[in-house]
Amino acid sequence: MKKIITFGEVLMRLSPEGNKKFMQANLLEFYFGGTEVNVGISIANFGEKVKHISCVSNDFVGDTALSYIQKFGVSTSDIVRSPKPLGVYFLEVGAVMRPSSISYNRSHSSFSDITPKVVDWERILEKGKWIHWTGITPALSKGAYETLKAGLKIAKEKGISVSADPTYRNGLWKYGENAKDVLADLVGYSTIFIGGINEINEILETNYSYSNEDFIEASKKLMERFPSIEKVFDKIRTSINSSWHKIRARMWNGEEFRETVDFDITHIVDRIGTGDAFAAGLIYGLQKYDDFKSMEFASAACALKHTYEGDVNYAAVDEVNAILNGNISGRFNR
Numbered sequence: 001m002k003k004i005i006t007f008g009e010v011l012m013r014l015s016p017e018g019n020k021k022f023m024q025a026n027l028l029e030f031y032f033g034g035t036e037v038n039v040g041i042s043i044a045n046f047g048e049k050v051k052h053i054s055c056v057s058n059d060f061v062g063d064t065a066l067s068y069i070q071k072f073g074v075s076t077s078d079i080v081r082s083p084k085p086l087g088v089y090f091l092e093v094g095a096v097m098r099p100s101s102i103s104y105n106r107s108h109s110s111f112s113d114i115t116p117k118v119v120d121w122e123r124i125l126e127k128g129k130w131i132h133w134t135g136i137t138p139a140l141s142k143g144a145y146e147t148l149k150a151g152l153k154i155a156k157e158k159g160i161s162v163s164a165d166p167t168y169r170n171g172l173w174k175y176g177e178n179a180k181d182v183l184a185d186l187v188g189y190s191t192i193f194i195g196g197i198n199e200i201n202e203i204l205e206t207n208y209s210y211s212n213e214d215f216i217e218a219s220k221k222l223m224e225r226f227p228s229i230e231k232v233f234d235k236i237r238t239s240i241n242s243s244w245h246k247i248r249a250r251m252w253n254g255e256e257f258r259e260t261v262d263f264d265i266t267h268i269v270d271r272i273g274t275g276d277a278f279a280a281g282l283i284y285g286l287q288k289y290d291d292f293k294s295m296e297f298a299s300a301a302c303a304l305k306h307t308y309e310g311d312v313n314y315a316a317v318d319e320v321n322a323i324l325n326g327n328i329s330g331r332f333n334r
Helices: 035-045 060-070 121-126 136-140 142-158 179-187 197-204 212-225 274-286 291-305 317-324
Strands: 003-007 011-016 028-033 050-053 055-057 080-082 087-092 101-105 128-134 161-165 192-194 231-241 244-252 257-259 263-265
Touching: 003 035, 003 142, 028 035, 028 060, 035 050, 035 060, 035 128, 035 136, 035 274, 055 060, 121 128, 121 142, 128 136, 128 142, 128 274, 136 142, 136 179, 142 161, 142 179, 161 274, 179 197, 192 274, 197 212, 212 231, 212 244, 212 257, 231 274, 231 291, 244 291, 257 291, 263 291, 274 291, 291 317
Parallel strands: 003 050, 003 128, 011 087, 055 080, 128 161, 161 192, 192 231
Antiparallel strands: 011 028, 087 101, 231 244, 244 257, 244 263
């Protein structure tokens, strides 16, 4: 079975228990994650073969991170090691009208050491069928950008599907490259675009609104600019407050526009990694279902992730399908 490949930083998350602020806390919980590895673990939980490519610290923290990833069946055999520390972020989980807050410590992390010469993309992608990237990775360092681009070039040559989630985080771009130019460069190697109006406007330097009509026009313009893009999927979040959100999705596949119904998430346990859960559900679904069913599966997977603590979606395929089939009562399974 060929593997799905994810590439990106592995992070340790430190957070007070429950909804405490750091000034209230004496104890911290830790989790491992990172947007691309979250996607990979979720896909592995759906039964697919997954390999994650990264660079982690050459110490007991890096050892523990690798052990965590491996327990889900994700291959770490091509993750390289660095004397620099693992990246860390600190999270205060909000509630009701109080938003969550995040502070990153990743500017000089082990992942910033990665370069194209330490990743043998030709060999790795011989056994690959899909590669997923996000806009977080090329924002972190020039080495990360160049390593990702090297992999995408080979993936394109081999006809491998490439999903792009070109999230733009202004505060991460500190090494001198222009974010718009880099993201546009990488989108040019991609086949599936997972992003909405904000991402399209950033890349195309346009000013489309959030309406469905503008989403369709923006998707058409994106496909015109980047002919390799076959389909565009957008997850839409409506926030009632920090604890209550609604999730739906829409798509343009070059022929038709479709939109899902809302999933009403009235009590959020943990919002981190929910977009990654959507991407993972979509990547899995597009290999099993039609476009609309794939989008529905992704939306249900995203909704379920809100019920798990930590960065990773632990849901299995049958649990996601149960939500799609209307089993949302939360009653005991006996």
